[in-house]
Amino acid sequence: MNTDRQLSVALIGNPNTGKTSLFNMLTGLQQQVGNYAGVTVEKKTGTWTLPNGERVDLIDLPGTYNLNAVSLDERVAVDVLAGHSADAAPPDLVIVVVDVENLRRNLYLASQASELGVPMVIALNCWDVAERKGLQIDSKLLEQRLGVPVVPTVARTRRGTGALAEAVTRALETRPILVRPRWPEAVMESLEYLRDELITQRGEALREGELQRLLFDKRSAVAERLKTTAPEREPILRRAREKLHMGGYQPDAAESLLRYRFLNPLLNDILERQAAMKKRSTSESIDQLLLHRVWGLLVFVGMMYVVFQSVYTWAGPLMDLIEGGVGKLGDFAGGFLTATPMLQSLVVDGVIGGVGAFLVFLPQILVLFFFIALLEETGYMARAAFLMDKLFSWSGLNGKSFVPLLSSFACAIPGILATRTISDPKARCITILIAPLMSCSARLPVYLLMIGAFIEPQYGAAIAGLTLFAMHFIGVLLAGPLAWLLHRSLPPYVTSQPFVMELPHYRVPQLSRIGHRLYKCGSEFIIRAGTVICAMTIVIWALLYFPRPPELAEAVEATAAETSPALSPAQLEHRVNAAYLEQSFMGRFGRTVQPIFAPAGYDWKITIGVLASFPAREIIISTLGITYALGGEIDEGSDDLRTTLSKAKWESGPRAGEAVFNLPVALSIMVFFALCMQCGATVAVIAKELHWGWAAGSFFGLTALAWVAAVLTYQIGMWLA
Amino acid sequence: MPILPMRLDRIKKDGLFRVTKLDSGNPCIARLMTMGLLPDQELRLTHEAPLGDPIAIEFNGCQMSLRIEDAARIEVEAIG
Incomplete structure (x- = not known):
């Protein structure tokens, strides 16, 4: 093993498996957040110290259900595991975080990852929930069958992290690989054909697992990484899939069918006990109310009312405080600079005034993000999207756009940041582009001035109120058709994703995770205020100030x-x-x-x-x-x-x-x-x-x-x- | 009694169903298949959104929401 390079370990898993909790637990606050080269997928890395004192790079890959490389997230996961990501060598090991309650589906991802040839350790997470529900899984038996270490963990209470660290330390030496399916003749032949055409004849660097992605996935994002141009590679890929079809396998269905056919016998006796669980889960009972067509909507509207009311009322005093502070700071700084009026104006009107006007929004942003984090951590956000989806589907958006757009009525910036919860890149792009049409609170002063001066005195309070409402409504009115137009006309590289969404089990939110998210978005906001915003206000100030004979x-x-x-x-x-x-x-x-x-x-x-x-x-x-x-x-x-x-x-x-x-x-x-x-x-x-x-x-x-x-x-x- | 296959989007009642046919060419269905929704899989219809779309189904212990237009590409038979 190469010793002069720091070893790297990747974390992969389905969404809602507690993967990020585990990542935070293992790395503490030693994390760096950036983007993968050329794509807007968040790249999180951290340092993890193993029991033997060795420090490894831990990479938190985006949560994904499979490696079918349709979305950017999945493509990034495949690239990193295969060692084809521009910014990282292939990891020395991958930890697959598996939710015990969804063992079969989670192991599908592990099985796909194993095809990329990376040694593996499996963390059976949420072990406590499983125990509480009387779900007993023989992790030793599973370990024997799968051929890789299987460690029960509870990320939120640190249980099992020691055992995980030991298993990883050992696995970095022994390099265990998960058992792989024996593919039928037709699959082997098609893969052989691809190998010959792409690797032997065209010199592409592709692993076995990537060949599978090219064969099984209709529009695999892996193809975009190839040197071979689209007109040259498309016929090859089509031909490979035709071979599969002639061998009796529907290309789109082949992998799911064959891989589950392979996994099921490994798990069946282990999962039988799971089937004995009670039919209706607690989450489902809660949803009888929260997804009810009348009560569910009422609860939703009530909840949104509370959220946005809080954005105004909770943030109000803090905003006054910041405004007051900014004013005092301006007076204070201005006092020193009376001798140099130009510098005084630059500091007081330009820098302090301009940046201060931006920083005033920080409390609103933190309050809103507190609620968004809370709704996401509990699992309610997916329900909100479920309830609202029909309202958005006609214009190419989906229910997940609702909260970001509603947030934009307070301020488009947190709204746009909130679109990170939208997994479909196309819907996210459209939501970002229409968010500024929602009438934010910064427009309110303008409305109040104009209405107060010209409408209220002449037409009375009722018309004034109506005008205020109309101003808030006009953006919404135009946003719908605009979204529809964008949906029709966006360039094809902004792909749309199928809207299938998991309604995860409800759970008690972790305050530490909410705090972590607030810290992250707050610090990002402040950094922006100090850089871009500061520079822009100075420019405008100068244009209003000079020349000054x-x-x-x-x-x-x-x-x-x-x-x-x-x-x-x-x-x-x-x-x-x-x-x-x-x-x-x-x-x-x-x-x-x-x-x-x-x-x-x-x-x-x-x-x-x-x-x-x-x-x-x-x-x-x-x-x-x-x-x-x-x-x-x-x-x-x-x-x-x-x-x-x-x-x-x-x-x-x-x-x-x-x-x-x-x-x-x-x-x-x-x-x-x-x-x-x-x-x-x-x-x-x-x-x-x-x-x-x-x-x-x-x-x-x-x-x-x-x-x-x-x-x-x-x-x-x-x-x- | 012969069991008639039904389209999942037409089902309005509670009960247990078994998947008989799936259109794997539909990207949503392909996605659900990687999660284990395969022929012979049992599922339950658990929720409907206020306007009847989307719907939520439960299989293998997980709840997934899908739109009616995609549900139309899944055929099921009632098993109880």
């Missing part, structure tokens, strides 16, 4: 002294700021771009507000505040801003003297904000979760959609008025 301030002050000498120093400062803003880079840009927004009824000041809000939509409030010469410190409840807006007049052009803001303009602004992708953080998250191309597409697509809708709103509104 001192002559301008003097000129404004001189004019003011002549025309309106009664101005207070604060009012004068506002005027100076407004003048600077008007000729800043952003201000000039706003004037140049204004014709584009003219059909939506915007003057150059609104245009600046809209442009400046692209990093974060809340910025419009403070930008409108600056542009309408009130100073930056303003919020949506401020009567001053409301009255100033309603008094604003066009300065020039065909409509000079008329009010800038009327009902159609206010509606058009709201519609624009409801649909537009004005959130740098969301763009960055989409880029991270999918790809920069998608992020750019989503940005331009939604902005165009928002523009069209805003123009339509304004034009129709003007026509009606």
